[in-house]
Amino acid sequence: MMLQRSLSLFVAVPMVFLSACSNDSSTPATEGGPAAGSPLAEAWAAHGMEGLHTLTVGGTAWRVRNSFRQTHSASPPWPERDEISNYQRTLDLDAVLSRATGDTFASSMFLDPAVAGTFAQNVTPAQPAWTAQLDFWLTPWGFLKGAEVNGATAGTATVDGVALVTLSWQTPATQVSPAGLQYTVTGYLNEQHLLTRVETRVEDDFMGDLLVANVYDGYHDVAGLQLPSTVEQQRGGGGVFGALLSTATVNPANAGELLTVPAPAAAAPPPPPAAAPAELSEQVAPGVYAINGGYVSLAIEFADYIAVFEAGQSRQRGEQILAEVKRLFPTKPIRYLINTHPHSDHTAGMVPFVREGATIVTEASNVDFLRMALSTPRTLLGEETLAPTFEAASGVYVIEDATRRLELHHLPNLHSEGTLFGLLPRDRLLFQADFTLPVNGAKANPFVVDLANYVVANGLDFDRYLAVHAAAVVQTKADLLAAIGQ
């Protein structure tokens, strides 16, 4: 008897599975859903959207270490990831609300060891910017809700040789880019009418019309819902966030609680703003200026041109540096813009220099990603597409004329494999980013140790140790060598 009962249960399982997978595509959507028989109606039914108002999904997740564009290599893949346990995301489809939480740690290439922390990501109607709402609209359920509300149109696309049905919709006229353009979202449906990919573009000062795509795979039945096993969000061609989903609750009773953003802890009063430097630029050698304020940049005069080393942490700062270089050297063209490494805070100021016609000098492994980023159309910003030119530096790359020699040394390290530092041997200056010396007796980080060892091994000589992240005091070669006890 027991055996028989077990057997009958065993047989029943595949039948349940089959019925969950074989959604009848001719089923008309009921009241409130999209028009019957359309690709949207099929997807609506396959995803169990009828009567779905709130939803909680859970599992484990990961995010790219440090953040997008702070990765060890410029180009994807970016294998360094931080795990997020107890990952849970709740959506309110009627209110454009999403809250995701989890346990993780604050990882940083500057922190040792990592510190325990929490992951939280909120989407609310109070923040209507497209970039702030993507993590709602790119979910299968948010996408379909938007498709219904905004009148999606169906089409087809061939992906990897397979013809897929697509659905596309545009944001309302109230939700537009800086150039006044509505954003487009496109979803790709498989033969089961399930979304395998949802993508859009969002404006970015550096990346132009940045493609953001959520990829879904391994749909399986959980609580009567088709739940993707894997989620991956891709930016710049690489995965930046993902989840392995195993649990789902449809219309959870505690959705309101799960969607409530806790009140922030009372923040300490902001520090008083730092006094603006009396002079934006400081001559550090004849014809060599440090441009101070925020991130430090170096303007280096050659006989017929100027080389600018570092472009600043934002487009505004890039424009400020450019204006100051032109004021200092009004008659010479800016031929080169040299980049210490490809992290976002060291590349954001590049755009004004590319417009100015400067050639970007960066370590060879950075070129493909930076070229892709800077060549991407910029229609959402209402700007012309840029035509960046590059010089790929490797080993020791020298810019030299009768008046000056600048050596760019490639020093791959834990922070960034595409790092260059500069040496002006006759001016006795070394210029670097993120090889920040320890203070108050702290231990030097591993890449400062790498630089100190490299300087010793190669007999590099200089007096002043200049930093993009300016130190409070003037630093010297002796301060660098102290990091390795010399």
Ligand SMILES: [Zn+2]
């Ligand atoms: Zn960096």
